[in-house]
Amino acid sequence: MTNNNGLGHTLVVPSGVEIDLRFMTSAELHTTATSIADVLAWLSEHRARNSAELERVSLFELDNWRVHPGTGNVAHDSGRFFTIEGVRVQTDYGLVPRWAQPIINQPEIGILGLLVREQDGIMQCLVQAKMEPGNIGSVQISPTVQATRSNYTRVHRGAATNYLEYFQNPRDVIADVLQSEQGARFLRKRNRNMIVEVGGNVPVVDGYRWVSLAQLYELLKLDNVVNMDLRSVLSSVSLVSEASGRRTASTGTPPKEAMPGTSSWARSIFQPERSLHTYAEVLSWLTNAKTLFDLRVDRIPLNEAEHWRMKDGAIGHEDGQFFSVIGVGVTSADREVAGWTQPMIATEHEGLIAFLVKSINDIPHFLCHSRVEAGNFDIVEISPTVQCITRNYRNLPVDKQPKYLQAVLNAPARNVLYSAYQSEEGGRFYRQQNRYMIVRVDDDFPVTPQDDYIWLSLGQLQHFIRYANHINVEARSLVACLSATYRNDLTDPVLS
Amino acid sequence: MTNNNGLGHTLVVPSGVEIDLRFMTSAELHTTATSIADVLAWLSEHRARNSAELERVSLFELDNWRVHPGTGNVAHDSGRFFTIEGVRVQTDYGLVPRWAQPIINQPEIGILGLLVREQDGIMQCLVQAKMEPGNIGSVQISPTVQATRSNYTRVHRGAATNYLEYFQNPRDVIADVLQSEQGARFLRKRNRNMIVEVGGNVPVVDGYRWVSLAQLYELLKLDNVVNMDLRSVLSSVSLVSEASGRRTASTGTPPKEAMPGTSSWARSIFQPERSLHTYAEVLSWLTNAKTLFDLRVDRIPLNEAEHWRMKDGAIGHEDGQFFSVIGVGVTSADREVAGWTQPMIATEHEGLIAFLVKSINDIPHFLCHSRVEAGNFDIVEISPTVQCITRNYRNLPVDKQPKYLQAVLNAPARNVLYSAYQSEEGGRFYRQQNRYMIVRVDDDFPVTPQDDYIWLSLGQLQHFIRYANHINVEARSLVACLSATYRNDLTDPVLS
Numbered sequence: 001m002t003n004n005n006g007l008g009h010t011l012v013v014p015s016g017v018e019i020d021l022r023f024m025t026s027a028e029l030h031t032t033a034t035s036i037a038d039v040l041a042w043l044s045e046h047r048a049r050n051s052a053e054l055e056r057v058s059l060f061e062l063d064n065w066r067v068h069p070g071t072g073n074v075a076h077d078s079g080r081f082f083t084i085e086g087v088r089v090q091t092d093y094g095l096v097p098r099w100a101q102p103i104i105n106q107p108e109i110g111i112l113g114l115l116v117r118e119q120d121g122i123m124q125c126l127v128q129a130k131m132e133p134g135n136i137g138s139v140q141i142s143p144t145v146q147a148t149r150s151n152y153t154r155v156h157r158g159a160a161t162n163y164l165e166y167f168q169n170p171r172d173v174i175a176d177v178l179q180s181e182q183g184a185r186f187l188r189k190r191n192r193n194m195i196v197e198v199g200g201n202v203p204v205v206d207g208y209r210w211v212s213l214a215q216l217y218e219l220l221k222l223d224n225v226v227n228m229d230l231r232s233v234l235s236s237v238s239l240v241s242e243a244s245g246r247r248t249a250s251t252g253t254p255p256k257e258a259m260p261g262t263s264s265w266a267r268s269i270f271q272p273e274r275s276l277h278t279y280a281e282v283l284s285w286l287t288n289a290k291t292l293f294d295l296r297v298d299r300i301p302l303n304e305a306e307h308w309r310m311k312d313g314a315i316g317h318e319d320g321q322f323f324s325v326i327g328v329g330v331t332s333a334d335r336e337v338a339g340w341t342q343p344m345i346a347t348e349h350e351g352l353i354a355f356l357v358k359s360i361n362d363i364p365h366f367l368c369h370s371r372v373e374a375g376n377f378d379i380v381e382i383s384p385t386v387q388c389i390t391r392n393y394r395n396l397p398v399d400k401q402p403k404y405l406q407a408v409l410n411a412p413a414r415n416v417l418y419s420a421y422q423s424e425e426g427g428r429f430y431r432q433q434n435r436y437m438i439v440r441v442d443d444d445f446p447v448t449p450q451d452d453y454i455w456l457s458l459g460q461l462q463h464f465i466r467y468a469n470h471i472n473v474e475a476r477s478l479v480a481c482l483s484a485t486y487r488n489d490l491t492d493p494v495l496s
Numbered sequence: 497m498t499n500n501n502g503l504g505h506t507l508v509v510p511s512g513v514e515i516d517l518r519f520m521t522s523a524e525l526h527t528t529a530t531s532i533a534d535v536l537a538w539l540s541e542h543r544a545r546n547s548a549e550l551e552r553v554s555l556f557e558l559d560n561w562r563v564h565p566g567t568g569n570v571a572h573d574s575g576r577f578f579t580i581e582g583v584r585v586q587t588d589y590g591l592v593p594r595w596a597q598p599i600i601n602q603p604e605i606g607i608l609g610l611l612v613r614e615q616d617g618i619m620q621c622l623v624q625a626k627m628e629p630g631n632i633g634s635v636q637i638s639p640t641v642q643a644t645r646s647n648y649t650r651v652h653r654g655a656a657t658n659y660l661e662y663f664q665n666p667r668d669v670i671a672d673v674l675q676s677e678q679g680a681r682f683l684r685k686r687n688r689n690m691i692v693e694v695g696g697n698v699p700v701v702d703g704y705r706w707v708s709l710a711q712l713y714e715l716l717k718l719d720n721v722v723n724m725d726l727r728s729v730l731s732s733v734s735l736v737s738e739a740s741g742r743r744t745a746s747t748g749t750p751p752k753e754a755m756p757g758t759s760s761w762a763r764s765i766f767q768p769e770r771s772l773h774t775y776a777e778v779l780s781w782l783t784n785a786k787t788l789f790d791l792r793v794d795r796i797p798l799n800e801a802e803h804w805r806m807k808d809g810a811i812g813h814e815d816g817q818f819f820s821v822i823g824v825g826v827t828s829a830d831r832e833v834a835g836w837t838q839p840m841i842a843t844e845h846e847g848l849i850a851f852l853v854k855s856i857n858d859i860p861h862f863l864c865h866s867r868v869e870a871g872n873f874d875i876v877e878i879s880p881t882v883q884c885i886t887r888n889y890r891n892l893p894v895d896k897q898p899k900y901l902q903a904v905l906n907a908p909a910r911n912v913l914y915s916a917y918q919s920e921e922g923g924r925f926y927r928q929q930n931r932y933m934i935v936r937v938d939d940d941f942p943v944t945p946q947d948d949y950i951w952l953s954l955g956q957l958q959h960f961i962r963y964a965n966h967i968n969v970e971a972r973s974l975v976a977c978l979s980a981t982y983r984n985d986l987t988d989p990v991l992s
Contacts, residue, residue, distance in 0.1 A: 194780075280669060283963075466775075
């Protein structure tokens with residue numbers, strides 16, 4: 001079943017989204033090893049050339065940023081980029097019915113764009129070695145375009161955004177969706193996540209290079225190499241690990257016929273009837289979650305956020321918990337790049353972001369949570385099994401801890417399919433890294449989850465990523481990281 | 497491909513939503529005629545018993561409603577139900593960059609629920625003969641449950657909502673989605689549209705009855721019989737007109753194999769590769785529309801809405817255009833029902849809501865518009881080809897008229913597939929009816945649409961209705977009305 005609009009490589013499935021089989025069959029994915037040595041050398045070179053030095057600065061001493069004397073809000077003189085304001089939250093979700101907090105208000109929709117091409121059966125992505133001050137390692141591998149509207153309309157009077165034109169009126173769009181970022185830190189922020197295919201010759205600017213999809217998946221195994229924006233965009237790519245999920249344009253044979261008994265990846269995509277729940281059930285579960293809880297978020301002046309204090313030029317919670325708003329001065333090792341100052345969000349302790357995976361009907365299912373966060377665009381987004389700052393919970397009795405935290409922390413090593421530290425958005429978060437984990441549970445783990453949780457198949461997760469504001473950024477990051485395990489069969493009883 | 501969760505009648509399609517084949521094959525749909533005489537007799541009886549008499553009342557003389565002296569907002573003393581407030585709108589969409597208007601603020605999510613059952617291969621729906629003061633005809637056929645949260649939490653101290661319990665923790669959910677209502681009148685209002693299946697015996701309360709799906713589709717051909725809420729819920733049902741789209745549980749044969757060459761309805765659903773655009777293209781078109789336009793909506797006190805005036809106890813535009821906010825006193829013919837007063841929205845002139853349909857790749861495609869409305873939840877929803885108050889435009893030169901208006905108004909009778917007057921929500925709108933039309937265009941009609949328009953197949957429209965806030969209420973109404981034509985082949989060159 002190929003469609004008739006000239007995209008012969010696209011599998012159109014009834015009533016659903018299309019699956020671009022080339023991502024699944026990209027030749028290099030099916031070799032036994034992929035070299036990333038040259039990519040890492042390239043990254044090291046750019047880290048040496050362009051790393052940032054950061055120093056803490058008082059919020060009152062930032063250039064072009066002001067703490068508004070009446071409201072305490074932190075804003076850029078141009079009125080663009082973002083502001084840090086207050087919100088008061090009232091909800092019947094969770095243990096705390098009412099609180100106030102600082103939040104980042106960035107109403108403009110930016111673009112996170114990835115250019116891809118096919119070369120001799122290998123899918124390649126044009127990535128950038130981009131310095132962002134908050135990143136661990138400073139320079140990380142980033143999408144082709146990562147631009148706020150302030151960037152690309154050049155409010156900052158900087159250079160034009162490279163490759164932006166490929167994402168304006170693009171012809172071959174593979175994915176294009178508005179996605180949220182951290183709902184606990186951003187007020188309804190959304191970026192446009194785009195994957196666009198190019199043919200022909202694309203000039204490669206210094207600081208950019210083509211890497212294969214297989215290389216990106218290997219790089220995702222490493223700590224703090226692939227930045228958050230690229231992880232978010234990559235979550236829109238769906239793949240299976242076996243060549244039997246081949247193109248159908250030439251044969252016309254739906255790959256599902258060819259694939260029973262092959263890897264769990266392939267079964268997840270092509271045998272949706274193995275999913276524990278129908279789409280109608282999942283959509284109803286999500287609709288119910290949105291009506292179950294009240295969430296009222298009122299914007300308030302930041303200096304009216306109770307329990308938050310300005311002290312020594314930074315804003316923090318009086319208990320020292322949660323996060324702080326700090327000022328940072330940035331100096332680049334590259335002497336041609338001017339330094340600047342800006343506010344950032346600092347968290348002292350690392351968080352844990354994890355999916356539990358269970359084999360149900362012989363395909364992997366991921367335990368998903370309908371999570372309410374203050375900045376969510378629509379009350380609830382589908383979130384990982386565990387998403388928390390572990391320090392806040394490690395010493396609490398188990399019944400006060402986040403659900404399923406122990407199942408992740410106590411998992412035997414043989415069940416840990418993925419574990420790495422990844423940085424959150426380096427333009428806003430000061431050296432914030434979280435531990436991302438995918439942990440398999442044993443067969444005796446209960447199939448009936450606790451309230452607010454549901455088991456979704458990989459195909460379902462990937463389907464909902466195509467729809468705006470269904471899957472939160474932490475879960476999307478994990479879906480991208482999951483691809484790092486593509487050479488494994490996720491339902492194998494014991495992993496080599 | 498049936499799923500394995502016990503719903504043997506559900507067709508699971510890869511990566512997509514399920515299609516419940518029973519709605520397509522409901523036996524009575526395939527007889528040549530369906531009698532609605534007894535349903536109309538039942539409706540007449542309830543109209544005689546329970547019609548409302550309306551009288552205009554000053555907004556200052558409503559019981560339990562107040563015009564707030566400081567803001568001019570109109571609100572209920574309990575703080576519940578809804579308020580009429582002001583908004584100031586700034587946008588680069590359309591011809592008017594900035595305006596203020598009254599808007600209905602009803603933040604609570606209500607339930608519009610339809611109970612269905614299968615009896616001897618016939619799908620039946622439990623409907624209510626419900627009086628709503630603004631309806632033309634007063635009593636119209638309504639869903640099983642139509643309740644604001646204020647209703648079902650009994651703020652009004654009235655009776656409990658019948659059948660509500662079937663929609664709380666339901667087991668067999670066929671559809672469950674948050675949907676918008678008129679974005680030009682409501683500020684981000686949403687209702688939960690639910691279809692729930694019941695087995696066994698359901699007691700039928702006075703004022704309710706079972707009608708078959710085929711009867712409902714016949715009733716949709718009549719003016720002002722099926723109310724807006726039921727039209728909205730019915731849009732979640734998908735069907736084809738030929739029995740060849742049969743259940744697959746027993747045979748395991750995907751119906752698409754069985755159906756080439758059958759009706760355009762069946763081809764639309766089971767041959768998605770005939771759609772002009774892939775889902776990726778449609779989603780990208782929608783994402784682009786949401787980033788193309790700025791829409792800023794600020795809530796303001798109603799008495800600060802420029803060009804709107806309180807006069808003789810009603811609020812209207814100083815040019816007499818658009819709509820008014822009036823007070824209404826309601827007396828029921830049923831002496832056991834107490835009278836009440838409330839504010840309503842009155843529009844003097846009827847509107848036109850129409851889809852143009854064109855056969856492309858031998859299946860019908862509907863010309864859809866990405867329409868920005870002030871009260872939209874997410875900037876843009878997919879809307880009919882034409883949606884306007886015709887009086888405002890009939891005398892304008894063609895280039896100032898809404899796009900495609902002439903193609904609808906000048907269509908030859910042989911191309912009019914559907915035309916009827918339907919009422920908008922009778923609890924808020926005072927006798928507002930719009931003309932709903934589905935008009936086929938000839939083969940020489942351009943396949944490349946104007947800006948902001950796209951041709952979607954029936955299967956695509958029905959798919960997006962399963963996802964919150966994708967298809968606006970006017971388009972959903974038309975999709976329901978379209979079902980009234982289910983015995984026709986929409987791509988027939990000449991209709992009998």
